Amino acid sequence: MDHWAGKVALVTGASVGIGAQITKALAKSGMKVIAIARRLEKLEELATNINRECNGKVYPMKCDVRQEEEILQVFQRAEKELGGVDVLINNAGVASPETIIEGSTETYRKILDVNVLALAICSRQLVQSVKKRKASGHIININSVAGHYAESINMPISVYCASKYAVTGMTASLRNEIVNAKLDIKVTSISPGMVKTDMVTDILSNMDKEARKSFADLPVLHDVDIADAVIYCLSMPLRVQICEVIIMPHEALATKNPRPYARS
Numbered sequence: 001m002d003h004w005a006g007k008v009a010l011v012t013g014a015s016v017g018i019g020a021q022i023t024k025a026l027a028k029s030g031m032k033v034i035a036i037a038r039r040l041e042k043l044e045e046l047a048t049n050i051n052r053e054c055n056g057k058v059y060p061m062k063c064d065v066r067q068e069e070e071i072l073q074v075f076q077r078a079e080k081e082l083g084g085v086d087v088l089i090n091n092a093g094v095a096s097p098e099t100i101i102e103g104s105t106e107t108y109r110k111i112l113d114v115n116v117l118a119l120a121i122c123s124r125q126l127v128q129s130v131k132k133r134k135a136s137g138h139i140i141n142i143n144s145v146a147g148h149y150a151e152s153i154n155m156p157i158s159v160y161c162a163s164k165y166a167v168t169g170m171t172a173s174l175r176n177e178i179v180n181a182k183l184d185i186k187v188t189s190i191s192p193g194m195v196k197t198d199m200v201t202d203i204l205s206n207m208d209k210e211a212r213k214s215f216a217d218l219p220v221l222h223d224v225d226i227a228d229a230v231i232y233c234l235s236m237p238l239r240v241q242i243c244e245v246i247i248m249p250h251e252a253l254a255t256k257n258p259r260p261y262a263r264s
């Protein structure tokens with residue numbers, strides 16, 4: 001991580017869960033971290049704790065990533081106050097415990113806005129920031145196994161799988177475009193299996209008792225496992241670009257269950 005010390009990272013969806021752990025890990029590694037989400041009070045609490053615990057430099061900024069103008073303002077502030085953004089962690093994500101066949105259009109829209117469109121807008125702004133400064137950059141998309149194996153996710157989560165397949169596609173397109181434009185920016189997709197966060201708790205709490213039981217005992221990852229993977233990808237020598245990381249709980253593989261998130 002030495003080459004990133006003192007540089008600026010931006011983490012979307014940093015208020016809780018995986019994003020909060022990534023913010024902590026980046027700050028501990030010596031980066032300045034802009035932490036964005038809608039719940040400013042959670043971001044401020046996180047920043048206070050990290051800055052006190054590890055002498056970190058976390059900058060909380062309120063931003064609803066469904067509002068393009070708010071994203072653009074964050075990048076403008078980053079340029080003015082910190083010189084620009086070098087590393088972008090596209091982490092903000094939402095799911096909803098609804099089926100597609102009976103769910104609402106508003107839910108489809110919310111998931112696609114946050115999981116797909118915001119990722120494109122933030123990535124474009126990161127590329128423009130790095131290009132302007134002739135600097136180096138890295139975009140890490142927090143994808144999901146749902147973006148690779150939709151057949152195995154047999155629970156109601158609306159268009160979440162579709163949104164994560166879009167992340168898989170966009171990661172590849174971004175990498176091609178960046179190579180064509182001869183820019184020094186790496187692009188990585190990190191695809192976790194189930195992680196114990198509010199997102200999963202919310203989905204499970206909306207299931208009927210029977211369905212909940214079949215998922216409750218499944219092995220899960222911890223948010224810190226994903227933060228470790230982010231640091232691993234950023235720590236590679238400049239010549240190495242990690243394109244895709246798929247992370248599953250070890251026990252899920254050990255049981256040789258090819259569809260760990262299918263209802264039995």
Ligand SMILES: NC(=O)c1ccc[n+]([C@@H]2O[C@H](COP(=O)([O-])OP(=O)(O)OC[C@H]3O[C@@H](n4cnc5c(N)ncnc54)[C@H](OP(=O)(O)O)[C@@H]3O)[C@@H](O)[C@H]2O)c1
Pocket residue numbers: 012013014015016017018019036037038039040042063064065066090091092093094114142143144145191192193194195196197198199200
């Ligand atoms: N948990 C899992 O099993 C799992 C597995 C694979 C991949 N992932 C992916 O990991 C990422 C993080 O998920 P998580 O499990 O940590 O979820 P989480 O605990 O529910 O956290 C989601 C984060 O996204 C933010 N967010 C949601 N809507 C937003 C909006 N409109 N504007 C700005 N921020 C918004 C939330 O902040 P505010 O509410 O404060 O805005 C929160 O910080 C997501 O991309 C998810 O798809 C999760």
